[in-house]
Amino acid sequence: MDNIFDLDDKNIDLAWCPGCGNFGINKVLKSVLKELKIKPENLVIISGIGQAAKMPQYLKTNMFNGLHGRALPVATAVKACNPGLTVIAEGGDGDMYGEGGNHFIHAIRRNPDLTNIVHNNMVYGLTKGQASPTSQPGFKTSVQVNGVFLEPFNPLAVAIALNASFVARAFIGDEKETAGLIKEAIMHKGFALLDIFQPCVTFNKQNTYTWFKENTFYLKNHDYKNRLTAFEMAVKTDKFPLGIFYKHPGKKTFEENLELYKTDKTPVIKRIFERNKMEKLIKIKR
């Protein structure tokens, strides 16, 4: 079935490997966007660099395919300058948690109303198979020749520690549940982190579709309003929980906290410079 987010050119040469989890995310994301009746011209997908960050190249919408690791500052500014746009910041684990780690922390603190989708395959794809911040201990690569021994970065635990307003994890092996979680994340007002397990079929022979299936489970009877139990779930690594870990509804967004939007919702880009005010200000300097 046709989707308005499909590219016009159906024969485009996609840069992803056959069987890559990114295809599933692309498909699910487009269907959710359509279902939510978002217009392509009112959506901006901001991404960094990496295989996952190519996502907006393969969707028909506004795109800011920027620098490695820097999607979140751009996305924060886009939403603040024009709050009427739907904003998604998307990329991989190296992009968002490695190169962009500092922005990840501070974007959560700002709480802009945007969706942060992170394709987490626990490996670097585009640079050909080095360890990522989420690589599991013992994972051997051409650089980590004796196996990874660094503590894996735990994005969900970090986000919950920072009192993020929405924290969830999906596994693209299950498209139906992933669609539901993407939908929840986009609909959520505030910063929504959705970490998606997405197997890399070329460079990660350890964390395969089967491995993810066997090592994940869906949260049941979990109270996502309880930050402490959410954190407890987030630090579980024997098997990784999936679903919504934590939600902080009603938390004020970055845009809502900006003084200039408190009484007037007009986007900053539509406001006009008030010359008479400036004339007065210059005279104060007499």
Place this chain on the structure above:
Amino acid sequence: MNKSNNSKNDFDKEKRLISLVLCGEAGQGIQTIEGLLTRIFKLAGFNVFATKEYMSRVRGGSNSTQIIISNRRVSAPLNRIDILIPLDKSALPHLRNRIGKDTIILGEKEKVLPEREIIDIPFTRIAKEIGSPIFSNVVAVGLIASLFKVDQQIPLEYTKKRFFAKGEKIVQGNMTAIKRGYELASDLIKKESVARLSIPIPNPEQDIKEEIILNGAEAVSLGAISGGCNFISSYPMSPSTGVLTFLSQYANEFSIIAEQAEDEISAINMALGAWYTGARGMVTTSGGGLALMGEGVSLAGMMELPVVIHLAQRPGPATGLPTRTEQGDLELALYSGHGEFPRIIYAPGGIQDLFYLTQRAFNLADKYQIPVFILTDEYLMDTYYNTLEFDLGKTKIEVYINKTNKNYKRYQLTKNGISDRGIPGRGEGLVLVDSDEHDEFGRITENLDLRKNMVEKRLKKFKELEKDKISPELIGTREYEILIVGWGSTYHIIKEAVENLKKYKIAFLHFKQIYPLPSGIKEYFKKAKKTIVVENNATSQFGKLLELFTGIAVEHKILKFNGLPFFVDELTDKLEKIMRREEIPHG
């Protein structure tokens, strides 16, 4: 003994300048005295100039502020000190090299512990009599104002206004302090050394009251807002922070989003995101911050996104001297960001330039879809003087955003390299911007023919930029034989030094657009027999740039890189030395 005290030149006869310096620890209230005196003198019709040099610390150390009071316009510092007010014991050693035999030193012997004769004024004792030692600085203000025969009502009224918010007790105390200062001066003026200064300066210009007085950071900020800036994201870094502070303070009044970013990388990426949506973003930073922004500058080049970068230079490398000045980052601004793409670099010469060029930067960034740099430095940021009120009638906010249609191509190949700039949500089209090499729609490509076209498209703008070039300003006689070359913040300093050397056939060529260098520069050098470049750095970065792009090699270099700006008298001497050594005749 200070040599320049003796060099009585023609210039000094017509223009009377008194150099007053206050020196003490951080936290002793030098800034309060500076704020009061500059406004009081201006209200009284004098031209005033103030600049400071300070240490990178919150308390203690030795900081000094120079205030120059004149009957004529004054916009540059002097090495010479006529009146010195030391506030602690390290003040005199700190200024040792600048104190001449004619310098009048007014201070508290007990506090200053001078090794030479000073005029003892018990500021603290008087302040205590008034009620608190905090009034001692205002006693000094009264004393100084009185030496210049300023009508006592002016400081009284100004002080009242200034301290109004602090309550009746403080206002009364300060007003008494002013009066006591005036009483002290009536005795002091009889002293021969003070009388020799022949204060007051005759015939102050009366219309100065209508002028504005502000520092460089304020001028950049006012220019930015007047240029339509409605977004600033920056990480605090001396000496660039004043702009972030100013825009934050006026954010609500002028609908500006002002965000302190987690680092400079975030700051420039935010600013680019802002421009992408149609806002007008800027960043303010110093050398270390720009180094971190490098990749973002390159992104602006590739995405053809406008951005305005205020770079307030300080001495490097690395942390260098955080609160001092240098023109050391011209090359950093010139080469910041990998790859080849156009940019503009402005180097404002003074308060007027800071306002108008910053205002203009936003229009040109938008028009050409490129990064525009405003290159300033600590000296400019921290310098105040009275100047003509900015005329908004001379400025206009020019917006270059087009509504998109269904087949909108963000990077449509055009004759002059400039494509229509659309923004998301305005029109039926989609706006795709990409840090990868891209096709006309903005999608990633490895089509190498297209790559070549896109490189040429971006570089075509260089030619187009020539239409909006700002030619250098030539000051002095048209019949010059000696040509002094300068750029940016040294403008007024070189200008005043050249005025001191009118007996020579001398002119000064000042560049405020330093990149791309405007065409036609070679003409200025044709009739110059001697050329001298003056720069506040160690390697003559502008001299190198000039040679690289025009083939002109400037003969002599006067370079200063100890963290301080040039002083007019110091530069006059240095220039004259070259004239004498080269046996250049005058008259």
